[in-house]
Amino acid sequence: MARVHRIAVIAGDGIGPDVTREAQQVAEMAVEADSAVLEWSDFPWGTDHYFAQGTMAPPDFLETLAPFEAILLGAVGHPKVQDHVTLNGLLLPIRRRFDQYICLRPSYLYEGVASPLAGKLPGSIDLLVFRENTEGEYVDVGGRVYRGFPEETALQTAVFTRRGCERIIRAAFEVAQSRPRRRVSSITKSNAQGYGMVLWDECFARVAAEYPAISTESLLIDRAVMEFVRRPESFDVVVASNLFGDILTDLGAIVVGSMGLAASGNIDPTRRGPSMFEPVHGSAPDIVGKGIANPLAAILSAAMMLDHLQLPRGAEAIRRAVAATLRAGRVRTPDLGGTSSTREVGAAVLAELSSSIRR
16 A cells, blocks of 8 residues: 655745646656655645735644645745745744754756856765754844834844754764765854854864764855865765855855755654755746746755655655756756756656656
């Protein structure tokens, strides 16, 4: 009997519904390889809900999501809604409520995709960023006083705990053990932030001592962004705070060709609640309605979701199909130099997937 996995779908805003549709179709076919079935439940939350109700989602949305095994998210955001409203109204509460403390973001240079950096060969850039996802700079602790006066003051506090630092760092080391280069890079700014970031550095040193077979380096964020451009192929597993991980992974996506390839997973490895999988690119209001959004980031995020659901054959089949589509080069969206539509790219991946799992 096929295993049934319940998935909540928040297609969201902008290009979110377009890329999510393609990801769902690909995932539905891929799970046949694992004799599984995906049962989708759609939730119309996002900025349309905000315009109608004044909130990004209903008051009980976290309780609604709790019974699901995973969440597939498209994108949230609208030019008329400030980003802090969309983040704090939907994404950040989900990450915190379900303790999705690992934000996993891979950057891989596929054959058939040109890096903007000269001389980079396919597969030479293959890095995996572990972004701390529930504390650090994104905890929304602080306040504002004297609003409207010249003395108006805003205080924004970052929160670092030993528990929070050690568990994301340890997760990075655990995965590094199974990768060929067995290397972990820690990104910090402890020369200027002498409390939270020094605690991070101390935690990194403490955890690193438990993994003597793993090589390490610790870089300040300003040097790290430079090295992501100068020597991206030297990075293997990278672990960083919430803010620094966010910045680095946008850069990582660009050096491997496009934000349209940037997948991510917001993961609670204990599985006490659902984990959430989403493309990094956002709602892309400049191309909404044109049908040209690259669905590959959403499709690769769905592959990460299948990994989490312990459906490895389907996950690997998706990655092979995406790689074959990019390698062939016949069908690609404008962000990768082509003229194909979102649906055409999705159909090409489905065709590659079908030929591999239905032989």
